[in-house]
Amino acid sequence: MKIAVIGSPAAANAIQFIMKDYKVDFTVEYHVVNQFEESAQCARDLQESEGAHAILFTGPTNYNYTRGLVTPQMPWSFIPHTKSSVYQAIAEASIKYGADLGSISVDSYEPELVYRAFAGIGEEKVKILSPNRHYSETRFEEGLLEFHRSCYRKDPSTICFTNMEHIQEPLLNEGIPCVRFKPSDESIREQLADLRLQYLSSRESKGRFAVIAMKYTFRFDEESDISLREWEKMKYMNSIRAHCYETAQRIHAAVIQQGIDAFIMVTSREMLFQGFIKGGEYMKLISFASQAPGFEMRIGMGTGHDMMEAYSRCTMSLNTAMEANSGKIFFSDSGEPEVVEIDDPSEIKPAAFLLEMSRRSGVSLHNLNSIKDIQEANNGQVTSKLLAEKLSINVRSANRIIAKLESAGYTTLTGKATSGKGRPERILKITFPSSQNK
Secondary structure, three states: OEEEEEEOHHHHHHHHHHHOOOOOOOEEEEEEOOOHHHHHHHHHHHHHHOOOOEEEEOOHHHHHHHHOOOOOOOOEEEOOOOHHHHHHHHHHHHHHHOOOOOEEEEOOOOHHHHHHHHHHOOOOOOEEEOOOOOOOOOOHHHHHHHHHHHHHHHOOOOEEEEOOHHHHHHHHHOOOOEEEOOOOHHHHHHHHHHHHHHHHHOOOOOOOEEEEEEEEEEOOOOOOOHHHHHHHHHHHHHHHHHHHHHHHHHOOOEEEEOOOOEEEEEEEHHHHHHHHHOOOHHHHHHHHHHOOOOEEEEEEEEEEOOHHHHHHHHHHHHHHHHHHOOOOEEEEOOOOOEEEOOOOHHHOOHHHHHHHHHHHHOOOHHHHHHHHHHHHOOOOOEOHHHHHHHHOOOHHHHHHHHHHHHHOOOEEEEEEEOOOOOOOEEEEEEOOOHHHHO
């Protein structure tokens, strides 16, 4: 699949930079236009030549302008304005110009969105000036330039915010402080993933749809306290929910939660095999679930020409996995579900376990690796003073790291040491996953 991106040189470069390390199963082709009005002809040419399967506009201005002149004949989308972009612009204005941001002129973002962003950081008294102009007007950009100039002349403390390349450069050349809104990584990736799903669902996809179903079972029967048992379920389900959404993002899937114990991911056949299976994402999920006693996971997968066919086969595979109760993954591509042979989760690369430990505790992977080495070099035990010395941090910071590991259940108190006056120092053992020592 090919997605065409239409926008200004700066916007196209920003998207290209964000996407350079982002693994996808589609290609992105960039069509640079110097004026937003040129977007309409570019989109018309792409549709007539069938040069792309979907179009992503770099913002709502060129998208809305083009829709007024060209009828979409394939999936279209645009990168929306987000608070993340506003926060980034606020930070840039504060650092670059040292501005107090009491008054700003904004030409392309919705004033309500900007107000909400400022309110989110406790700045509710900011004065936001916006132009009374529409992109369909003649000499639209010239009018925006004059709007910003006028605002700055009336109040030189005003900072200008724009989403348009041809607005920022002239203002800066005139000595008027101006910051450009930039699209956030998340909004770009979300829109590209959405276009891919729109494309797959809008045509015969030749078996390229894939659905993954995951169901979790709980076995806390040894716990007599029913409220504690339910609390344990919710604790693990909250962790699993976060894990599933992270997995879905990595394989570019839409994710739907079904009740408390099931999730469905919709993606492409290519990402199912390349990301979920060959990329080891299923192993991370199984490994994560297996670390909790009484918590088991079953996975079924299916592909089809459309989502309903893929979902039907996926459900059939999941039912087979539940009946087998063996921990194996089942997959249906056309007929009866087949077993997908997988490795024992305990054989997963040690780094994956350490990544999970980092996610649960909030301690960086770098620090965990260092702490592991320190502990091994000191008879399997550590103290906050020892960690502070070896990590080149103060004791208070070391105690904060230990507190995070304690909260996540990774520490065991093995003794206390006294050295003169003061409170005895605790001697601890950090419990790293057993596979780390293989």
